[in-house]
Amino acid sequence: MSASVPPRRVVVLGSTGSIGRQTLSVIAAFAPHWQVVGLAAGKNIALLAEQAETFRPDAVWFEGAEYARWPGPGRLQPPEEMVSRPDVDTVVVATSGRAGLVPTLAALRAGKAVVLATKEVLVIGGPLIAEAVLAGCGEVRPVDSEHSALWQCLDGESDGIPVPEWGRPLVPGRFSPGRVSRLILTASGGPFREWPLERLPEAQPEHALRHPTWRMGRKVTVDSATLMNKGLEVVEAHWLFGAPWDRIDVLLHPESLVHALVEFADGTIKAQLGPTDMRLPIQYALSYPFRLPNTDLPRLDLAAVRSLTFCRPDPNRYPCFDLAVEAGRLGGTYPVVLAAADEAAVDLFCEGQIRLTDIPVLIRRALETHKPLPNPSLSAILNLYDETQIRLKEAVQWRRC
Amino acid sequence: MSASVPPRRVVVLGSTGSIGRQTLSVIAAFAPHWQVVGLAAGKNIALLAEQAETFRPDAVWFEGAEYARWPGPGRLQPPEEMVSRPDVDTVVVATSGRAGLVPTLAALRAGKAVVLATKEVLVIGGPLIAEAVLAGCGEVRPVDSEHSALWQCLDGESDGIPVPEWGRPLVPGRFSPGRVSRLILTASGGPFREWPLERLPEAQPEHALRHPTWRMGRKVTVDSATLMNKGLEVVEAHWLFGAPWDRIDVLLHPESLVHALVEFADGTIKAQLGPTDMRLPIQYALSYPFRLPNTDLPRLDLAAVRSLTFCRPDPNRYPCFDLAVEAGRLGGTYPVVLAAADEAAVDLFCEGQIRLTDIPVLIRRALETHKPLPNPSLSAILNLYDETQIRLKEAVQWRRC
Numbered sequence: 001m002s003a004s005v006p007p008r009r010v011v012v013l014g015s016t017g018s019i020g021r022q023t024l025s026v027i028a029a030f031a032p033h034w035q036v037v038g039l040a041a042g043k044n045i046a047l048l049a050e051q052a053e054t055f056r057p058d059a060v061w062f063e064g065a066e067y068a069r070w071p072g073p074g075r076l077q078p079p080e081e082m083v084s085r086p087d088v089d090t091v092v093v094a095t096s097g098r099a100g101l102v103p104t105l106a107a108l109r110a111g112k113a114v115v116l117a118t119k120e121v122l123v124i125g126g127p128l129i130a131e132a133v134l135a136g137c138g139e140v141r142p143v144d145s146e147h148s149a150l151w152q153c154l155d156g157e158s159d160g161i162p163v164p165e166w167g168r169p170l171v172p173g174r175f176s177p178g179r180v181s182r183l184i185l186t187a188s189g190g191p192f193r194e195w196p197l198e199r200l201p202e203a204q205p206e207h208a209l210r211h212p213t214w215r216m217g218r219k220v221t222v223d224s225a226t227l228m229n230k231g232l233e234v235v236e237a238h239w240l241f242g243a244p245w246d247r248i249d250v251l252l253h254p255e256s257l258v259h260a261l262v263e264f265a266d267g268t269i270k271a272q273l274g275p276t277d278m279r280l281p282i283q284y285a286l287s288y289p290f291r292l293p294n295t296d297l298p299r300l301d302l303a304a305v306r307s308l309t310f311c312r313p314d315p316n317r318y319p320c321f322d323l324a325v326e327a328g329r330l331g332g333t334y335p336v337v338l339a340a341a342d343e344a345a346v347d348l349f350c351e352g353q354i355r356l357t358d359i360p361v362l363i364r365r366a367l368e369t370h371k372p373l374p375n376p377s378l379s380a381i382l383n384l385y386d387e388t389q390i391r392l393k394e395a396v397q398w399r400r401c
Numbered sequence: 402m403s404a405s406v407p408p409r410r411v412v413v414l415g416s417t418g419s420i421g422r423q424t425l426s427v428i429a430a431f432a433p434h435w436q437v438v439g440l441a442a443g444k445n446i447a448l449l450a451e452q453a454e455t456f457r458p459d460a461v462w463f464e465g466a467e468y469a470r471w472p473g474p475g476r477l478q479p480p481e482e483m484v485s486r487p488d489v490d491t492v493v494v495a496t497s498g499r500a501g502l503v504p505t506l507a508a509l510r511a512g513k514a515v516v517l518a519t520k521e522v523l524v525i526g527g528p529l530i531a532e533a534v535l536a537g538c539g540e541v542r543p544v545d546s547e548h549s550a551l552w553q554c555l556d557g558e559s560d561g562i563p564v565p566e567w568g569r570p571l572v573p574g575r576f577s578p579g580r581v582s583r584l585i586l587t588a589s590g591g592p593f594r595e596w597p598l599e600r601l602p603e604a605q606p607e608h609a610l611r612h613p614t615w616r617m618g619r620k621v622t623v624d625s626a627t628l629m630n631k632g633l634e635v636v637e638a639h640w641l642f643g644a645p646w647d648r649i650d651v652l653l654h655p656e657s658l659v660h661a662l663v664e665f666a667d668g669t670i671k672a673q674l675g676p677t678d679m680r681l682p683i684q685y686a687l688s689y690p691f692r693l694p695n696t697d698l699p700r701l702d703l704a705a706v707r708s709l710t711f712c713r714p715d716p717n718r719y720p721c722f723d724l725a726v727e728a729g730r731l732g733g734t735y736p737v738v739l740a741a742a743d744e745a746a747v748d749l750f751c752e753g754q755i756r757l758t759d760i761p762v763l764i765r766r767a768l769e770t771h772k773p774l775p776n777p778s779l780s781a782i783l784n785l786y787d788e789t790q791i792r793l794k795e796a797v798q799w800r801r802c
Contacts, residue, residue, distance in 0.1 A: 152669065152671065153671070155557045155558070156556045156557010156558065157556075157557065157692075178694075179691075179692050181694075184703075251703060251704060258672075261674070261703075263700075264692045265692045265693060265694040266681060266684055266685060266688070266692045266693055266694065266695060266698065267675060267676065267681055267695075267698045267699065267700050267701070268553065268673060268674075268675050268681060268685065268692070269673070269674040269675060269701055269703075270553065270554070270671060270672070270673055270674075271659075271671070271672045271673075271674060272669060272670070272671055272672075273662070273669075273670040273671075273672060274668055274669050274670060275668065280667060280668055280669060283667055284667060284669065287667070290580075291558075291580050291665045291666045291667045291669070292666060292667055293579075293582075293666040293667065294667060294668075297667065297668045298668065299664075299668050300668070300670055302585075302652060302662075302711040303652055303711050303712050303713045305711065306710060306711060306712065307708055307709070307710045307711075308708070308709045308710075308711075309707060309708045309709075310703040310704050310706065310707060310708075310709075311704050311707065312704045
């Protein structure tokens with residue numbers, strides 16, 4: 001390994017999930033120069049112990065650690081403390097749902113680089129995250145392949161004009177309104193892209209979980225099938241890059257090789273391409289501003305791919321997408337209810353309790369029936385998130401009785 | 402027009418050619434902030450006079466101006482003087498063949514930004530240009546859509562490591578060998594991409610001049626049909642970005658919308674896309690480092706395009722490509738003979754004196770029969786260029802008698 005690889009001392013929150021495991025495989029490729037200082041997981045203690053044996057972190061945490069015995073190496077330390085340790089420079093947030101918000105805020109206030117994989121964090125806490133970036137000297141580095149692509153296409157594209165405080169972007173690089181025309185996110189369109197619309201109510205979880213191009217966790221795979229995932233990504237892009245809503249577009253691109261594009265004021269388009277392997281954006285976020293060779297990673301051969309295709313999404317097929325963008329535009333508590341209701345609805349769908357086409361119906365009802373607040377506090381956000389999930393699940397149970 | 406558009410004071414060499422005319426249309430969009438200080442052309446004095454009426458340059462020149470009367474506004478001044486005027490910041494070199502070399506060197510030594518459209522200048526004078534960039538404070542900004550794309554994809558992609566003197570790139574931005582894996586130029590494949598190989602000898606000039614995607618001058622259109630154009634571009638890319646020969650690849654891309662791609666050390670690929678309109682790269686080179694909105698320019702809608710395709714070129718179909726890259730690798734006088742022989746051979750083909758398939762045969766013979774020199778001087782280059790053309794044309798005449 002090259003001596004010019006910068007050292008990294010990393011905390012991984014959500015280390016036993018799909019992104020967490022891939023993050024550790026990237027860190028392993030640059031060990032011992034890159035080190036794992038802390039690991040936190042949910043309930044998969046067996047895998048966490050295995051990871052701790054391999055990476056020997058100083059600190060570990062898991063759900064219910066307060067009351068449990070820890071069999072592996074390292075001492076117990078809660079995530080909020082772990083992320084602000086002075087011996088840590090980078091915090092990977094790859095937990096699911098709302099769990100990532102509090103440690104993300106703590107890490108940013110402590111000036112860390114937050115490598116952010118959890119969409120919900122920015123969707124429900126956008127304004128708080130922006131505040132924390134201003135308060136500390138931290139920065140957010142996206143892991144989503146689409147936002148990583150936008151970040152890479154925007155890098156180096158600044159006009160040298162100072163950014164106003166209120167427009168400070170969360171990632172290094174920014175959306176210069178005079179220089180950038182549009183951010184374009186791509187979406188595979190999911191497994192139902194070509195299903196007859198009238199057959200969508202018959203879609204089963206096993207159909208939804210058969211993603212055409214990416215292998216990912218259950219929640220994000222179902223969200224890709226409904227295009228909710230892309231809607232959440234539009235909200236994320238708004239906060240990450242400070243992009244106005246009407247400058248963020250979506251194109252369907254079934255091959256999932258062009259991850260995003262940026263159109264500039266002069267009509268030039270820059271695109272970022274790569275194989276569908278999350279280790280690439282993970283490594284970029286960890287190694288930034290450097291790019292490191294890693295022979296573990298696949299390469300993309302366009303001559304072998306032969307063809308890249310693009311089309312517009314059909315709004316009738318994907319009502320979740322418009323719900324998400326609309327909630328993002330409305331702001332306040334709307335995106336909180338959106339994210340919580342979606343998580344609950346996807347759970348119910350995966351358990352076979354509701355149909356795929358019920359997901360947008362339930363989310364819309366949750367949005368319409370909640371009492372909106374323009375600037376919710378952190379605790380209001382967390383309470384509303386839990387409450388929305390409970391209410392939605394209860395309503396479905398009630399209907400079924 | 403926005404007040405933030407930087408002023409430019411421009412000399413255009415080759416103003417009556419295809420690139421020259423498009424350059425003036427871009428300048429007109431930002432007038433009077435952008436001004437034409439000088440215009441030089443070849444034989445089309447009528448059009449030059451018309452341009453001078455519109456743009457009111459201080460200085461003009463044309464072939465044979467020493468002995469002629471100038472009917473338009475502006476005073477006569479030879480190109481080498483025009484380009485080093487203190488009131489000029491940008492020099493567009495869009496002449497044909499070898500004529501651009503001497504004024505390019507003069508402009509660079511005088512510290513100007515040279516917006517370079519003439520491939521031959523870098524192909525025949527690469528080492529001299531590199532020397533002139535080191536000697537003055539000038540820089541080369543490519544106009545070829547492919548090199549503009551590479552430049553844009555490399556911009557912002559530096560590791561912050563100082564560049565050694567010998568590796569100083571000609572354009573702002575550079576090829577960091579540790580960061581960049583490959584430069585990938587795209588080629589349409591020209592009108593003969595799908596012709597049966599055995600029918601190529603029957604190809605007529607009118608077939609060769611029917612380019613599938615770009616409307617360009619005669620020489621570059623025939624060069625696109627033989628893929629000589631892409632070979633010359635590989636040589637240019639080598640000099641412009643300081644890229645090693647084995648890190649420059651070519652892909653056929655019949656739609657000509659992805660102009661070039663850069664693959665980085667981590668496997669990421671960045672691509673630049675845009676409509677097939679030379680005014681885009683011309684404007685970027687003039688406005689750099691700014692990007693300016695220009696409602697005259699078309700936009701690219703990928704959903705309307707639907708599909709982008711890629712494949713490898715067949716070396717049997719395009720022998721000129723390998724000849725060019727090989728001449729570039731050998732260096733010294735080889736690329737000079739290559740460029741001169743190609744220009745002469747394309748002339749003869751367009752006049753109906755030789756077949757399309759004779760072009761590589763004549764160039765190969767010229768390369769093999771010339772007396773190579775490793776470090777030719779400027780005058781040796783210019784003499785060899787003329788001599789090669791005369792010899793090749795004489796040999797063909799002789800054979801036909």
